[in-house]
Amino acid sequence: MAPRKRATIREVAQATGLSPAAVSYALRGMQVSEETMLRVRQAAAELGYEADPIARALASGRTGMIGLLCGSLEDLWQQSLAVGIGRSLREKDRYALILDAAGDPARERTLALQLRDQRVDGLIVQPVDPAARFWADLTDSLPVVAIGDALRNGQTAAEVVFDNRSGVTMALEFLREKGHRRVAVLTPTRPSTPDRPADVHVIAEAERLGLDIEVQTARQGLADSAGVASEILSRADRPSAMFCFSDSIAYGVYKAAAELGLSVPGDVAVMGYDDHPMSELLGLTTVNWDLDGIVRAAVRLVVAASDGKTRRRRIVQAPDLRERVSVQPLG
Amino acid sequence: MAPRKRATIREVAQATGLSPAAVSYALRGMQVSEETMLRVRQAAAELGYEADPIARALASGRTGMIGLLCGSLEDLWQQSLAVGIGRSLREKDRYALILDAAGDPARERTLALQLRDQRVDGLIVQPVDPAARFWADLTDSLPVVAIGDALRNGQTAAEVVFDNRSGVTMALEFLREKGHRRVAVLTPTRPSTPDRPADVHVIAEAERLGLDIEVQTARQGLADSAGVASEILSRADRPSAMFCFSDSIAYGVYKAAAELGLSVPGDVAVMGYDDHPMSELLGLTTVNWDLDGIVRAAVRLVVAASDGKTRRRRIVQAPDLRERVSVQPLG
DNA sequence: GCGTTTCACTGAAACGGATCAGTGAATCGC
DNA sequence: GCGATTCACTGATCCGTTTCAGTGAAACGC
The missing domain is CATH 3.40.50.2300 (Response regulator)
Known part of the structure; x- marks a missing residue:
């Protein structure tokens, strides 16, 4: 680990007989003659000079x-x-x-x-x-x-x-159309932000469509949502459909269903949200963006x-x- | 977008009546008295001072x-x-x-x-x-x-x-044990690095186990591997098993199989590598790390x-x- | 031919910290 | 009680760029 010293702009300046400022301008193609620009670029290449992003960021205020x-x-x-x-x-x-x-x-x-x-x-x-x-x-x-x-x-x-209003409406109307009335909704929303527009809209739409819904929150990812889904699915009067606010959560429902010996869609319908590539493989009906x-x-x-x-x-x-x-x- | 001027170390120095150097030391808890340290921290908090990571990186040579x-x-x-x-x-x-x-x-x-x-x-x-x-x-x-x-x-x-030697051996021996002789291997290796140890080992192990293998490369991700798999699976004398060097590639095989109306594992056995969480859902036999x-x-x-x-x-x-x-x- | 522009470039001052070589005072050893 | 240490802190320099305010010379207008 020998932190091989890098060439600085001053060395390029020295090599070309110009001032550091001129080199700085030349390398960025500003207000210098065609000829010096070439000369500077060549010298820079020979010295293996690369502008230090940190120094540049400090001076220019931009990090890239x-x-x-x-x-x-x-x-x-x-x-x-x-x-x-x-x-x-x-x-x-x-x-x-x-x-x-x-x-x-x-x-x-x-x-x-x-x-x-x-x-x-x-x-x-x-x-x-x-x-x-x-x-x-x-x-x-x-x-x-x-x-x-x-x-x-x-x-x-x-x-x-x-x-999301359209997305939610689309999903809930679809479930309604297929005859589902009792729907569990799994959302990743945290309790501290209960007023996310999408969630509010779920409730409004459910009401409009005459759906009997229950909203539960789950973390994203299989493990947690499977736990939440498992609780819901093992009830005697489990809902006939689950609407998940992300495909990842829906995957957790699949996992929970499998563990409980329930089949999708035989025993419970599952609806996702997002359309991750894996959803096609699993046959998950979902809302695509x-x-x-x-x-x-x-x-x-x-x-x-x-x-x-x-x-x-x-x-x-x-x-x-x-x-x-x-x-x-x-x- | 008013880039609200940030407090600098000099302002903190001014506020405490110390030198910038002392403030720098104090904030990093080095060689200053307990008392000044507290005073500096308080002043810094009052001014809302946060060390600029860029300047720090330039001076210290470390970016974090x-x-x-x-x-x-x-x-x-x-x-x-x-x-x-x-x-x-x-x-x-x-x-x-x-x-x-x-x-x-x-x-x-x-x-x-x-x-x-x-x-x-x-x-x-x-x-x-x-x-x-x-x-x-x-x-x-x-x-x-x-x-x-x-x-x-x-x-x-x-x-x-x-x-990977053990991983490959494990996978191939498992396939062999289940009676598979003709195996297609899908690897993400590019042609320019044909000597990756794992690939070499696949060939050696296949030979040892008396397997008839065919190695194909595919990009990671469903789309490309599905294409490659599709070609292999639509042949009249398709292999009885596919060994994929990543679960993502295996998912592509599932996709191809589904599109061709073939069932996994009924028509073709699939073996993955990595054990992504989704593999449990799909029932993919795989090598876990x-x-x-x-x-x-x-x-x-x-x-x-x-x-x-x-x-x-x-x-x-x-x-x-x-x-x-x-x-x-x-x- | 003389003032004004433009051009190509320079010098120096940022940018905001870290660090090194002191410095004066207090503490220590004996 | 005097030299040697330690302690807490300072001033200056550095990190490697960008950028601002020039500067001298050439080009230009008329």
Whole structure:
């Protein structure tokens, strides 16, 4: 481990007989003659010079890093989203600093503020608690793009929101249509943010459709949701259908059903939300969002905003029902 | 977006009547009196002072960031690994900079060098091409922990290697035992690194066991592996079993089988590798690695190495066969 | 031909901490 | 009671860039 000394801009300056400032300009293609630019580039190449990102960040105030604060990376769909965003940012020469709030609003706050202190050029966030007050502080000091829910405080640079009202309506109407009346709803929402628009809408729609629903919360990921589902499914008067607010939670229901010797959809219908690639294999009927479109939009918007091109936008994603075998007509 | 000016160390110095140097020491709990330390901390809190990570990095040469270079994040198991490592690093107050080589050795090289230029304090890498020469450059300039395969060039700080020989033997012997003779092997290995130890071992073991094998490569992820599998499965004389070098690839086989109207394990046996949580649901027989143990070990080792505690270690992970329904006795 | 622009470049001051070589006072040994 | 240590702290320098305010020379307008 010999931290092989790197060449600095001064050495390049010395080699070319120019000032460090000139080299700095030349390497970024600003206000120098064609000839010096070539000369500088060549000298830099010979010396193996690469600008130090840290020093550059300190001087210019820009790090080239975009923070990505995920709601809960236990959720497979959010993992796909993170992977996609990471890859897409790389293509635009930005690094993604990916953090996981793990469904915890307090943690979300801590991480968001740390990200700001890390001087990221922009932030993409899939908020756990869109109503939290600290968002205003963040949007004040850096461009924020929200995915999923819009933030209720602060001025985001852009939003890629999901039309969860349509998604929920679509799912519940589908269950209703298939004859299901008693439905258990599993949501990843934490008790501290009971007013998430989607959850409110579930209750309203259930009422409108005459559904008898029961809402339970579960962490993302198989293990926890399987536990919650297991409790519900082992009751004598178990509901005929389960509506899960993410495919990962639905997978937990499959697991619980298997352990209890129940079949899907024979003994219980399961409806997911998100459409993770694995859902096709499992035959999970679910609500699909255009993952690629979301990734592209979020990245485009955050990069534009971090470059100061502040075309404030709100992109609404429409859902799409993927009908598969996990929900069958009742009776 | 008003970049609200942050307090600097000089302002804290002014407020306490001390020199910036004293404040710097005090905040890090070095060589100052108990009393000044308290006074400084209080002043810092009042001013809302937080040390700027960028400036600190420039001066100290340490960024607090650990690079994580994944082999291919299309693989769900590697996604789990990345999520786990990211979370575990956060607990130790380090940030993970997660990059995806996408199975491409050239890309791996580029990203690895960029990570070094980004001045990460350490690097965890799951190498695509463990024999590449550039690794030596990297291990020379920063502590590297390899996961999976050991690097053949350079001096890594530590290694968490998988005993792939045992894993492969275990899988192939299991298939043999169940009466399978003709086996298709799907590996994510690229043609440019044909000498990966695991692949070599597959061939040797197949020979020893008298298996008739055919090795095909596929990208990680459902889509591509499904294509490759589809070709194999639609042949009249298709093999009786498929051994996939990752569960994600196995999922692609399930997909292909479903599309061709073939049943698993009725028409074709499928064997996975890794044991992703979803495999339990699908009943995929697979080779399990202790994900949590790997995560903990890798993080512990890279953090220790980046702190200069250079206890060079090699941890070997033993596999574990998870027998489920996807492989049944032939005939 | 003289003032004004433009051009290509320079010098110095940031950026915000960490660190090193002191420095004066208090403490210690004996 | 005097030199040697330790202690708590300071001033200056450094880390490697970017950027601002020039500067001298050439080009330009008329």
